[in-house]
Amino acid sequence: MVSSSSSSSSMSFMFLFLISISPSFSTSNHLPFSSTAEKLIRGLNLFPKDPINTLHTDPHLLSANIVEKRFTFPSLAAPGSSVEELGHHTGYYRLPRSKAARMFYFFFESRSSKDDPVVIWLTGGPGCSSELALFYENGPFHLTNNLSLVWNDYGWDKASNIIFVDQPTGTGFSYTSDESDIRHDEEGVSNDLYDFLQAFFKEHPQFTKNDFFITGESYAGHYIPALASRVHQGNKAKEGIHINLKGFAIGNGLTNPEIQYQAYTDFALDRGLIKKADYDSINKLVPACEKAIKTCGTEGGETCTTSLYVCNDIFTRILSIAGDVNYYDIRKKCEGDLCYDFSNMEDFLNENTVRNALGVGDMDFVSCSSTVYNAMMQDWMRNLEVGIPALLEDGIKVLVYAGEEDLICNWLGNSRWVQAMEWSGQKEFGESRAVPFLVDGAEAGTLKSHGPLAFLKVYEAGHMVPMDQPKAALQMLSRWMQGKLTMTKSGDTVSPK
Incomplete structure (x- = not known):
């Protein structure tokens, strides 16, 4: 998100509120929509020269399955380190279930050990580039105001070999020349990501033995469970290279809309954004929202778009009362x-x-694609929690974390869907008490866990936990991947050795 109308944003969660502002937003760039939405969209440069990125002219890229190169950023200070020693890669992958799509990615080898887990990070939107996370959250370096790079002391490459992907097609530097390649649902998204991972591990066979984790935030609360299920399915069916999936983590995500939309008024009242009279009034919208989401779940299609408009009235009403509050960090x-x-x-x-x-x-960088966003509108109100219990039963670890200051994908709604999820450990998880999450001896959040499931509320953080609390986020990732983000029988968190 930007303050200048000439600059574009790559907020991972940008669109999570855009549609709530403008129910008249159209799938066509040429149809009229509200002046508020137009201001927001023009400010983001969401209408690039082409509605989706157009075909690259590199003949090697046209014929090869995956094209990857080692690189260093020209402004990155790395005294004594060669390109090979840094282990920084970028690449394009030709998506086999497409006519002309190429997926762009960054891959950063661990600064600590090449035996560290492999982590993939998925940014949300839908349609926003993962470069936001790379440069402002958990990548190896941060951007300064003079456009140089400085090393990030809490980059997740200190605990993992990490991949940042521009997806779905049309996002970031990913592109196609055929609009039929734009995805509309989680099946298409997860198949493309699964195909990419197969190609990635074929290109880097030395990492196939490493543990593998899926991470991301915001609308990736949809992408992540879908990809985890797809990888698990592929492993069971012995489809290709076995991917050593151990778990997935969702940060301030949108996963179960029916439960999460109901939590808006409770969160807003508790945090003083609205008064009790407002709360009572806005809650009258909740039954219609619940009904619309249920209809979306049974009938699909346009009913899912309708449910999005109906339910976002709740969020819009809260914002109209709260005024100029930052809905990502109140x-x-x-x-x-x-x-x-x-x-x-x-x-x-x-x-x-x-x-x-x-x-x-000369590829255009599309930070947040309106084309991708519009294509995924019928996916928005789908419940992606439904596939998670089967993964838990098979021992796949699940971490849901949320910064406590975020409104749009707030911790309360996330906590509630995790609590309500039906699996064999539901009762024990519900009865487990919240304990302090400690970082350097100080309380940085509260943790509930049982078996493979954990929920962490992070203090002093908004929507983007790795940006607001980088040390806590890295500790969280490291401990969780090691199996140490858990409680002892006495209720104490286990610290890494």
């Missing part, structure tokens, strides 16, 4: 069109030296 005011300014990333990725280093040539 401690702050919303400054600029969309509350944050990440224009430095856009400027950085438009530099010729950077584009040459990445191997993307």
